[in-house]
Amino acid sequence: MKQLSVIKKENVDLEKPVNKLSNTNRVRTGIALLFGILLFAGASANAQEFGNLESPREYILADISVTGKISYNEQTVVNFTGLEKGQVIHVPGEEISAAIKKLWRLGLFSDVNFYQNKIEGDSIYLELYLNELPKLTDVKIQGVRKGKIEGLIKDTDLNKGKIVNENLITNTKNYIENKYRKDGYYNTKVAINVIPDSTNTVKMVVNIDRGRKVRVSSIDFNGNTQLTDGKLRGAMKNTKRKSPLNPLRIFKPSKFIADKYKEDLVSVIDKYKEKGYRDARVTSDTVIYNPKKNTVGITINVEEGNKYYFGEIKYLGNTVYNNNQLNQILGIKKGEVYNGVMLQKRIADPTKPDGEDLTNLYQNNGYLFSNINAVEVRTYNDTIDFEIRIVEGPIAYFNNVNVVGNDKTNDHVIYRELRTRPGQKWNKEDVIGTIRELGALGFFDPETIRPDVKNPDPATGTVDIEWNVTEKGSSQIELQGGYGGGGFIGTLGLSFNNFSIRNIFNKEAYNPLPMGDGQKLSLRAQGSTYFQTYSMSFTEPWFGGKKPIQLFGSLSHSRQFLYNFTSRDVDRSRSFTISSISLGMSKRLSEPDYYMRLSHSLTFQYYSLSNYNTGLFTFGNGTSRNLAYTVELTRDNRGRNPIYPTYGSLFSASFRTTFPYSLVNGIDYAGLKNETEYKLRNRTGATLPGTNIGPLDYYTVDTNGNPLSRVDNAADASLDEAKYDQKRFNWLEYWKFKFKADAYTKLAGSQSHELVLRALGEFGFMGAYNSDRGLVPFERFYLGGDGMANYALDGREVIQLRGYPNQALSPVLREANGQEIQIGATIYNKFTLELRYPITLKSQASIYALTFLEAGASFDGFSNYNPFALKRSAGFGLRVFMPAFGLLGIDFGHGFDPLPGREGQGKNGWETHFIIGQQF
Numbered sequence: 075m076k077q078l079s080v081i082k083k084e085n086v087d088l089e090k091p092v093n094k095l096s097n098t099n100r101v102r103t104g105i106a107l108l109f110g111i112l113l114f115a116g117a118s119a120n121a122q123e124f125g126n127l128e129s130p131r132e133y134i135l136a137d138i139s140v141t142g143k144i145s146y147n148e149q150t151v152v153n154f155t156g157l158e159k160g161q162v163i164h165v166p167g168e169e170i171s172a173a174i175k176k177l178w179r180l181g182l183f184s185d186v187n188f189y190q191n192k193i194e195g196d197s198i199y200l201e202l203y204l205n206e207l208p209k210l211t212d213v214k215i216q217g218v219r220k221g222k223i224e225g226l227i228k229d230t231d232l233n234k235g236k237i238v239n240e241n242l243i244t245n246t247k248n249y250i251e252n253k254y255r256k257d258g259y260y261n262t263k264v265a266i267n268v269i270p271d272s273t274n275t276v277k278m279v280v281n282i283d284r285g286r287k288v289r290v291s292s293i294d295f296n297g298n299t300q301l302t303d304g305k306l307r308g309a310m311k312n313t314k315r316k317s318p319l320n321p322l323r324i325f326k327p328s329k330f331i332a333d334k335y336k337e338d339l340v341s342v343i344d345k346y347k348e349k350g351y352r353d354a355r356v357t358s359d360t361v362i363y364n365p366k367k368n369t370v371g372i373t374i375n376v377e378e379g380n381k382y383y384f385g386e387i388k389y390l391g392n393t394v395y396n397n398n399q400l401n402q403i404l405g406i407k408k409g410e411v412y413n414g415v416m417l418q419k420r421i422a423d424p425t426k427p428d429g430e431d432l433t434n435l436y437q438n439n440g441y442l443f444s445n446i447n448a449v450e451v452r453t454y455n456d457t458i459d460f461e462i463r464i465v466e467g468p469i470a471y472f473n474n475v476n477v478v479g480n481d482k483t484n485d486h487v488i489y490r491e492l493r494t495r496p497g498q499k500w501n502k503e504d505v506i507g508t509i510r511e512l513g514a515l516g517f518f519d520p521e522t523i524r525p526d527v528k529n530p531d532p533a534t535g536t537v538d539i540e541w542n543v544t545e546k547g548s549s550q551i552e553l554q555g556g557y558g559g560g561g562f563i564g565t566l567g568l569s570f571n572n573f574s575i576r577n578i579f580n581k582e583a584y585n586p587l588p589m590g591d592g593q594k595l596s597l598r599a600q601g602s603t604y605f606q607t608y609s610m611s612f613t614e615p616w617f618g619g620k621k622p623i624q625l626f627g628s629l630s631h632s633r634q635f636l637y638n639f640t641s642r643d644v645d646r647s648r649s650f651t652i653s654s655i656s657l658g659m660s661k662r663l664s665e666p667d668y669y670m671r672l673s674h675s676l677t678f679q680y681y682s683l684s685n686y687n688t689g690l691f692t693f694g695n696g697t698s699r700n701l702a703y704t705v706e707l708t709r710d711n712r713g714r715n716p717i718y719p720t721y722g723s724l725f726s727a728s729f730r731t732t733f734p735y736s737l738v739n740g741i742d743y744a745g746l747k748n749e750t751e752y753k754l755r756n757r758t759g760a761t762l763p764g765t766n767i768g769p770l771d772y773y774t775v776d777t778n779g780n781p782l783s784r785v786d787n788a789a790d791a792s793l794d795e796a797k798y799d800q801k802r803f804n805w806l807e808y809w810k811f812k813f814k815a816d817a818y819t820k821l822a823g824s825q826s827h828e829l830v831l832r833a834l835g836e837f838g839f840m841g842a843y844n845s846d847r848g849l850v851p852f853e854r855f856y857l858g859g860d861g862m863a864n865y866a867l868d869g870r871e872v873i874q875l876r877g878y879p880n881q882a883l884s885p886v887l888r889e890a891n892g893q894e895i896q897i898g899a900t901i902y903n904k905f906t907l908e909l910r911y912p913i914t915l916k917s918q919a920s921i922y923a924l925t926f927l928e929a930g931a932s933f934d935g936f937s938n939y940n941p942f943a944l945k946r947s948a949g950f951g952l953r954v955f956m957p958a959f960g961l962l963g964i965d966f967g968h969g970f971d972p973l974p975g976r977e978g979q980g981k982n983g984w985e986t987h988f989i990i991g992q993q994f
Contacts, residue, residue, distance in 0.1 A: 130164040133198035139191070142204040143274050151204065154180075165190075165198065182207055182237060208268075208276040210236040217282035226250065226280075238268060238276055246280070254284050258329030261285030261368070288330045290315045291369035297376045300351065306374075309345035310338035311822055313372070330370050335361075339374070346378060347414035352458070353379030382412035385457040391464040395435065400462070403432050412458060421446050421462070426721075428506045436466065437502035443467030443532045470500040473529070473536040479543040483517050483572060487592040490616055491515065493668070494525075494539050507668055508541070510713040510722075515592065517572050518543040519917035520715040546917040548572040549587075550960045567598040569960070575612075592616070604644045607632035622662040626675075630654050636686060648694075650686045652869070654679040658704075669711040675704045679869060681852070700806040700852065700869070704730040712818060717920050717955045718912055720828045723817040730853075731809040736844035743802065743846035806850045812838040827912055834906040836873065836930075841900070854898025857932040858883035858945075860965070860987035870898055875930045876987050877947025877967030885934040886975060899932030901939055920955040928967075946970045953989070963989035 135157060140148040155173035163169040170188050177186045185205035192199045213232045215223045227233070230246045247264045254262040267279045293315045295303050307315070312334035339356050346354030359374045384406055389397050404420050406413075419425075422433035436444040445465040452459040475496050477488050491511045493504035505525055513520030528538040548571040570587060573595045577588035594613040601607065611628035636648035658675030662668070679700040686694050706728035712719035736743060756762060756771050762781050767773045772785040814836050821829045842849045852869045858881050861874025875883060884899050906928045913921040929944040951965035969982030 130167045132162055132196070133165055133193070134196050135159055135161045135163050136194070136197040136199050138200045138202055140202045140204065142185070142206070144204050144206045145274065146206075151177075151202070155202070157200075163198070177204070181239060181241070184239075206274055207237050207239050208270070208274050210234060210238050210278055211271045211275045212277045213280065214277070215280045215282065217284065229253075232278065232280075238278065243268070250280070250282060254282075256331060256333065258287040258289075258331050259284040260288045260330070286368045288363070289369045290328045290330050290372060291364070291367065292371045294371075294373045295376060296373065297357070298378060300378050300381070301345065301349065306342055306345060306376075309341045311341060313338045315372075316369075330361075335372075342374065342376070344415050346376075347412075348416065350381040350383065350411040350413065351378050352382050352412055352414060353377075355379075380456060382453075383457050384408055384410050384412055385452070385454075385459040387460045387462065389462045389464060391466065394439070394441070394466055400432060400435075403430060403435055404462070417448055417460075421448055428503060432462070432464075434502055436464075437500070440469035440471075440499040440501065441466055442470035442500040442530060442537055467532055468535045470530065470532075470535050470537050472496050472498050472500065472539060474538040475541075476538075477541045477543065480518075480545060482545050482590055483515075483592070484574075484590040486619070487515075487517075487572075487590065488512065488541070488543070490619070490622075492541070494541075500537060505539070506713075510711070512541070512543060513714045514716050516716065517545065517548045517592070519546045520717075521915050522917070523714070544917065549589075563600065563602045565598070565600045567596070569596045570594065575614075604636075605632065605634040617659075624660040624673075625658075626660070627657045628655070648685040650684075651682045652679055667709075669709050671708050671710070673704075673706045673708070677702050677704070696800045696803075698803045698806055698850075698852070700732065702730055702732050702806075704728060712816075715915065715920075717961065718830070718910065718915055718922055719818045720820050720830050721818055724814070725816075726812075726814045728812045729809070730811075732805070732807050734843040735805050735807050736847050741801070743844060802847055803850060806852060807843055807847060808840060808850050808853060809843065810838070810840045810853065812836070821909075823911075830910045832906070832908040832910060834904075834908070836904045837902070838871070838873075839901045849900060851897070854884075854900060855902045855932055856881035856884045856896065856898050857902050857904070857930055859985075860989055862990065873902060873904055873930070873932075875904060875928055875945065875947065876926065876949055876951075876965050877928065877969035877985055878945065878973065878982055879985065882973055883930070883945050884932050884974075897934070900934055901936065902930065902932035903941055903944075904928070904930030905944075918956070920953075922953050923950070924953065925950045926965075926967075944971075949984075951987075951989075961989070965989060 137159060138152050138155075138157060140151050144151065155176060157163070157169060157173055161169070174186050174188070177183060183204050184207050185203070187203040189201040189203060190198065191201050210232065211234060213227055215226055218226070230249055232246065236242065243266050247266055250264045251262045262285055263283045265281045265283075267281070269277045269279065271277045290313060293303075293307050293310070293313070295306050298306060313330065314328045316328045339359065342356065343354055355377050357375045357377050359372065362371045362373075363369075364371065385408060387401075387404070387406060387408070389400055392400060406417065406420065419429070420431050423429040423431050428434065432446050433444070436446070443465075444467050447463050449461045449463055450458055451461050472494050473496060475492065475494055477485065477492075480488055491508065493501070493508045493511070498504075509523050509525065512518055512523050522542070522544040524542045526540040526542060528540060530537045550569040550571070551567070570589070571594050572589050572591070573593040574583065574588040574591035575593055575595070576591065577583035580588060583589075592615055594611075594615075596609075596611045598609045599607070607630065609628060609630035611626065613624065613626040615622070615624050617623045617625040631651070631653045633649060633651040636645040636650075654677060656675060656677040658673060660671055660673035663670040663672055677700070679702075681698040681700070683694055683696055683698075706726060708724065708726040710722075710724045710726075712722040712724055714720070756767050756769055756773060759769050761768045762773070765773070765781050765784070767781055767784045774782045774785060814834075816832070816834045819831045819833070821831055823829045838855050840849065840854065854870055855873060856870050857873045858875050858878040859872075860876070860880060861872055862880070872881060881896060884896050886896050906926060908924055908926040910922050910924045913923060915922075925948075927946075927948050929946045931940070931944050933939045947967045947969045949965055949967035951963055953961060953963040955961045965987040967985050967987060969985065971981055972979055973982055
């Protein structure tokens with residue numbers, strides 16, 4: 075058998091990188107081997123048949139057999155070589171060389187050889203010997219946390235069945251080393267071992283030694299006289315030195331990253347440009363590594379140059395807007411200190427896609443093809459004149475608008491949210507607004523929503539746009555158990571946020587439920603030994619499918635038994651139930667802007683008390699009804715991720731009211747007290763002045779409410795009091811106003827790691843139409859704790875203020891026996907500053923850390939309202955959002971003030987709060 079291969083056969087050591095000869099070396103080696111065979115054989119017959127190397131002989135290819143270590147079909151391999159039975163080939167010749175090159179380019183083999191089996195006349199029989207590269211069966215990564223392993227395997231594409239060759243090993247090693255070097259681990263070392271597993275399969279072991287992060291020990295500047303070292307270091311947002319005053323550096327650690335350091339050198343020059351030093355530059359910089367301490371010392375030499383001022387600023391090419399209109403946006407006047415950074419941002423601010431600059435002024439009015447540049451036209455002494463040169467171009471209109479990536483959500487659900495429609499004029503603000511609207515749906519990963527602008531054509535004035543979305547899980551399950559309010563509480567909740575009610579009877583639509591129409595269906599049950607509550611709600615975001623009119627409704631039923639928190643006994647003969655139904659409608663407004671929404675809702679609640687005397691419920695048997703109308707106006711332009719907004723704000727004002735029955739029913743509520751011989755109970759804890767009425771005694775009053783005499787028959791007195799309250803609270807009468815302002819500001823960081831400041835202010839007030847009738851015991855404000863209502867069934871509104879026990883900052887009624895009963899507040903205010911930093915914002919799980927400062931207080935009326943008597947707290951926490959479970963979190967808050975009524979006991983101290991669901 076003669077070897078016709080032009081490739082040298084090699085034994086491959088799987089524990090070492092695979093070395094393959096280049097095509098040129100293979101040809102040279104094959105020629106040398108063939109020459110040796112000819113010389114050794116002398117003038118043998120076969121050699122004579124092959125003839126001279128320079129005179130290849132023609133043969134008819136009779137057959138090709140495939141041998142060696144292969145798992146592929148033999149005929150498939152032969153077909154890929156391009157050689158066919160009956161084909162005329164030359165030996166030696168280009169046909170075999172071309173076949174070998176094809177096989178090598180596949181990257182599947184470590185050895186490729188052609189052999190001559192025999193020659194019969196003009197026919198030749200060949201053997202193709204292949205040694206297939208091994209396939210990967212398992213990967214083990216050592217040296218990193220378990221949570222990082224899956225991501226590394228995905229990034230390096232080390233999947234089962236992957237062909238293991240030299241390139242894979244080298245690329246994997248380089249990728250991991252570079253990845254950790256970018257994070258400041260400059261001494262990262264990666265060793266990869268490939269271990270035979272079975273026939274032609276291997277296992278891979280990747281050992282990663284990250285080493286320690288390289289820290290920055292010092293940053294020094296030379297040549298700076300106008301700006302201090304501290305200000306220049308402050309301009310370097312990503313490169314920070316180790317500081318004894320801030321050793322942890324939670325948000326900006328002192329690690330050295332070369333790419334970020336280069337960006338910071340530009341930031342240093344930008345800092346000079348902000349102060350008027352246009353010609354400032356970095357003349358040189360040195361980074362010295364200290365291997366013993368694993369730190370670097372940085373020295374930066376700067377040349378500051380002279381300070382400049384703005385001179386004349388002229389506009390050229392503007393026809394759509396006049397000079398005065400452009401000057402209002404530019405906001406720069408002659409004689410002001412030159413600020414190159416500000417000038418560029420006023421022309422086009424890359425950090426604010428919806429910023430107020432000249433480029434967006436044009437872009438928001440259809441001028442997609444506009445181009446604006448500031449050009450220095452004259453420099454004299456310390457003054458610079460500019461020309462703002464504007465090329466307006468034609469107005470652009472959307473042509474084709476497509477959406478890709480939605481494999482669950484129906485197209486019409488997405489298209490109705492788009493502000494970019496075919497035939498409409500190009501508007502950058504609408505493009506940015508669409509990103510926010512799609513993110514707010516909750517069906518897509520907000521971090522991956524991307525508009526691709528395609529085929530911009532100035533000649534026709536058209537542009538195409540393709541919206542790329544990535545579906546994420548939108549349904550959630552809530553399953554929890556724990557202790558709250560003195561007993562065990564279990565909760566089961568299901569929320570389907572992309573439901574399709576029209577397909578509810580379509581069996582084929584169940585996968586596992588009919589989804590895709592953007593509707594929301596929620597079911598929830600909660601209960602313990604002393605209460606149960608059940609609720610269901612449904613929301614249709616586009617009623618009728620043509621206009622953004624949201625229709626929503628809910629049903630709920632709750633029942634609570636009298637519970638003794640001291641003995642933990644439940645008295646099931648004494649109960650309080652609430653049944654409620656609510657219907658509402660919300661409409662998106664077009665004026666004054668697209669972010670406004672007006673909502674209306676009507677709620678009816680039926681309260682039934684059975685032998686339930688406690689707290690504010692002065693009648694233990696009876697019923698109350700609450701028919702309330704709520705109107706709310708909101709403006710919400712928070713973007714772009716509803717879980718982690720980085721800019722924008724939410725403002726809302728709502729007014730809730732019942733019908734003013736006392737103004738039209740003709741009842742004299744002041745005289746009603748005397749008519750029913752109304753009797754009160756002395757809850758002051760002391761004898762009333764000038765009377766024999768002691769603590770907990772019942773007594774009568776005159777028409778002015780002054781105490782008359784003690785009543786011995788407490789049962790009769792209580793009955794009389796209940797009769798009066800039944801008349802007062804048969805139909806609840808009140809009004810309530812609330813205002814909220816919630817703003818988000820990006821302070822620093824890249825898109826995926828933006829440090830954000832949240833500022834929040836809230837105010838609420840509850841009033842009565844008739845002071846003689848008084849305020850109702852329902853619908854009050856309860857301040858303090860995690861902000862979760864838990865088991866409360868009386869329509870109360872629970873307001874979060876961390877660092878204090880749940881609902882502990884509300885007014886209390888203190889009885890003579892020392893028992894305190896929370897009666898809720900009729901007025902409250904609260905303020906929050908929250909600093910947030912994302913750990914990850916991936917669709918599988920969004921995680922961010924936070925620190926906060928909070929202050930707030932609640933009062934039982936304006937008579938004792940003091941907006942400055944606030945309960946203060948501070949702390950830190952963590953939030954985790956997973957599509958299947960919603961938002962989960964934990965906060966550790968420290969209350970700096972004592973609880974109401976316990977002023978002598980000092981500050982409240984630390985409290986732990988578990989958060990379930992978004993706190994808005």
